[in-house]
Structures are given as C-alpha cells and as structure tokens.
Amino acid sequence: MRGKLLPYALCLATLTTLGCEPRGFFPGGRLSGALVTEPVSDFSFASSEYGVQVEALSSTFFPSANVRCLVVEGTLYLFTESLSEFEWLRALKRDPRARIRIREELYEVRAVALTHPADIDPLLPGLLRKYFGMSVSRARYVGSSTRFPGTQIGMNFFRIEPAKGG
Amino acid sequence: MRWTRRLVLAFVLVVILALGGVAAHGPIGPLPGGPLLGELVREPVRDWSFTDAHGEIQVQTRIGILPYSVTTWSLSHQGRLYVPARNGGAKRWVQRVLSDPEARIRIAGKVYPVRFELVTGSEETRPLARVMLAKYLGVEADEARPLSGPTPEGEPRAEMWIFRVKSRDAG
Numbered sequence: 001m002r003g004k005l006l007p008y009a010l011c012l013a014t015l016t017t018l019g020c021e022p023r024g025f026f027p028g029g030r031l032s033g034a035l036v037t038e039p040v041s042d043f044s045f046a047s048s049e050y051g052v053q054v055e056a057l058s059s060t061f062f063p064s065a066n067v068r069c070l071v072v073e074g075t076l077y078l079f080t081e082s083l084s085e086f087e088w089l090r091a092l093k094r095d096p097r098a099r100i101r102i103r104e105e106l107y108e109v110r111a112v113a114l115t116h117p118a119d120i121d122p123l124l125p126g127l128l129r130k131y132f133g134m135s136v137s138r139a140r141y142v143g144s145s146t147r148f149p150g151t152q153i154g155m156n157f158f159r160i161e162p163a164k165g166g
Numbered sequence: 167m168r169w170t171r172r173l174v175l176a177f178v179l180v181v182i183l184a185l186g187g188v189a190a191h192g193p194i195g196p197l198p199g200g201p202l203l204g205e206l207v208r209e210p211v212r213d214w215s216f217t218d219a220h221g222e223i224q225v226q227t228r229i230g231i232l233p234y235s236v237t238t239w240s241l242s243h244q245g246r247l248y249v250p251a252r253n254g255g256a257k258r259w260v261q262r263v264l265s266d267p268e269a270r271i272r273i274a275g276k277v278y279p280v281r282f283e284l285v286t287g288s289e290e291t292r293p294l295a296r297v298m299l300a301k302y303l304g305v306e307a308d309e310a311r312p313l314s315g316p317t318p319e320g321e322p323r324a325e326m327w328i329f330r331v332k333s334r335d336a337g
Contacts, residue, residue: 024196025196048320048321048322049322050322081303084195124305124307128299128303128305128310129313129323130321130322130323130324131252131324132252132298132303132324132326133252133312133313133323133324133325133326134295134298134299134310134311134312134313134326135310135311135312135313136295136299136305136307136309136310137307137308137309137310138307138308138309139299139305139306139307139310140305140306140307141303141304141305142304142305142306143304144304145300145304145306147218147300147301148218148219148300148301149219150221151218151219151220151221151301151302152221152301152302152303152304153221153302153303155303155304
C-alpha cells in the first residue's frame with residue numbers, strides 16, 4: 001500500500017513546492033520570473049510597491065512568501081509580521097541567500113536579518129506610515145511591556161544587499 | 167485504480183470535515199469561520215480594560231444568513247473597547263458591520279453581544295495609535311497619530327479604520 005501511495009505523495013509534494021506561488025498569508029514554492037543578472041545598488045524603483053516576494057534559497061519546503069517592503073535612500077528593507085514563524089523565515093535567518101521578485105523580475109540577493117535597535121528604529125516611521133497608516137515621531141522598538149505582556153506579534157526585519165560575487 | 171478511488175474519497179472526506187470544522191468552530195488563524203461558541207455574557211461591560219491581556223479576539227458578523235467570523239485585534243482606552251481594521255475597505259467583515267452593526271465578539275472563550283460604530287474623529291483615534299503600537303508592535307513613540315485624508319498618488323499606504331465597540335442587550 002505504501003508503494004502505491006508514494007507516487008501520489010511525491011506528485012503532491014512536487015506540485016505544492018514547485019508549482020504554487022505564495023498567496024496572501026500562505027507561503028509558496030520556487031519563484032519564477034526573469035532573472036536580473038546585473039547587481040542592483042539602488043532599489044528606489046520599488047518604493048511604489050506595497051509588497052514584494054522573497055524566496056529563501058536554503059529552504060526546501062514552501063520557500064517563498066509575500067512580505068512587506070520599504071525603500072530608504074535606495075536601500076530595500078523587508079519586513080514580516082506574524083504570530084507564527086514559517087520555515088522559509090527560519091531558513092532566511094540562518095542563511096541570507098535569497099531571491100526577491102519585484103514586478104515579475106527576480107533578483108539574487110542577501111537578506112541580512114536586522115536585530116539591533118540602531119538598525120530597526122530609523123525604519124519605523126516609514127514602516128508605520130506605509131503599513132499602519134500612522135505618523136510617528138521618535139519611535140523605538142521595545143518589545144513586550146508591563147501593560148501588554150506578550151501580546152506583540154513577531155516582527156522581522158531584513159536589509160537587502162547584493163549577492164556575494166554578484 | 168481501487169486505491170485511486172479511495173484516495174479521492176479520503177481527500178473529499180477530509181475537505182468536508184475541514185470545512186465543517188471551520189464552519190462550526192469559528193475562525194482558525196487567518197482563516198474565517200462560522201458561529202462563535204462560548205459562554206454568553208449577558209451583562210453589559212462597562213470596563214473593557216481586561217482585554218489588554220488578550221492579543222486576539224474574534225468578531226462574528228453575518229454574510230447573508232450565514233454567520234461569518236474572523237480573528238482580529240482589539241484596543242482598550244479609558245475602559246472603552248475599539249477594534250482596528252487595516253485596509254477596512256477591502257475586508258468583508260468590515261463592510262458587513264457597516265451595514266449591520268450588531269455583532270458578537272469572543273474574548274478568552276466568552277461571547278459578548280456588541281454593536282460596532284465607526285470612529286471618524288481624530289480626537290478619539292489619536293490616543294489609540296500609541297495603544298496599538300505598544301500592544302501589537304512593541305513600539306513606543308513620543309507622538310503617534312493615525313493619518314487621515316486621501317493617500318498621496320504613488321505612495322502605497324494602508325488605511326486604518328477604527329470601530330468603537332459597545333455592549334448591547336444579549337436578546
């Protein structure tokens with residue numbers, strides 16, 4: 001019985017991993033599109049995008065996802081917010097090799113995880129304006145608080161850099 | 167061939183059970199669900215500050231005659247309860263409470279009959295911005311205010327809708 005079911009299981013796994021694009025909140029398979037081979041140092045053209053797609057190259061199971069994005073002085077930043085952490089996100093934190101898709105074009109990049117407040121805090125005004133419709137001044141990331149213990153969503157920030165050797 | 171038929175049958179059964187489960191037990195994560203079950207709270211709630219300890223609540227409206235529920239955020243300020251909705255214009259439950267404001271919310275297993283009212287004045291929404299930053303994003307700011315007015319051309323930006331939520335008679 002196991003032998004007869006195996007082909008179906010393999011087909012399902014192949015289709016889901018290779019054939020599906022990320023949809024909304026749900027991660028997807030490998031991203032398709034025209035690969036841009038020249039290194040990109042200025043991502044200003046992406047400022048008008050509400051979101052982009054990212055694929056963690058070291059992830060094999062549902063490696064891509066829709067993510068938030070922000071361009072600050074030509075540098076592209078990615079941002080995720082969720083209560084759960086998908087495999088692609090864990091893979092990207094371990095290994096920054098990634099591809100991002102903007103307007104059907106693919107870029108091979110490194111997505112460097114940001115954890116230091118000095119890197120994150122300057123991004124907050126732009127991010128809160130774009131994704132929460134808020135204007136803020138002197139915003140700083142503090143995490144959990146006494147009034148709201150543990151209600152915060154998981155936020156992850158990545159800075160996009162050229163792929164090594166790219 | 168026999169195994170193919172059984173596999174298809176099993177798949178259909180799993181889909182039916184999954185849909186039935188969702189319909190009977192409310193939303194699961196980002197997936198909407200059916201009626202909210204739980205202990206019905208009949209007394210009007212005067213102070214909603216207990217909701218500070220809960221990251222997510224569920225809101226039940228109706229689509230046609232069918233109950234429709236989602237998981238979402240809540241904010242309390244000076245004992246009052248608010249429910250924010252990012253890009254509310256594109257959300258089905260938001261459109262529903264605009265036309266039929268009577269709804270039910272579930273917090274920690276208890277179900278409260280409530281009425282939704284869209285807040286339009288910036289005086290009432292301004293303090294809620296800082297509450298939302300602290301409760302959900304872990305961000306503090308010296309000043310925070312929701313942006314109003316049309317989005318500038320070429321600037322993709324979310325619209326934050328905020329509803330005031332009040333107890334109503336359990337009926």
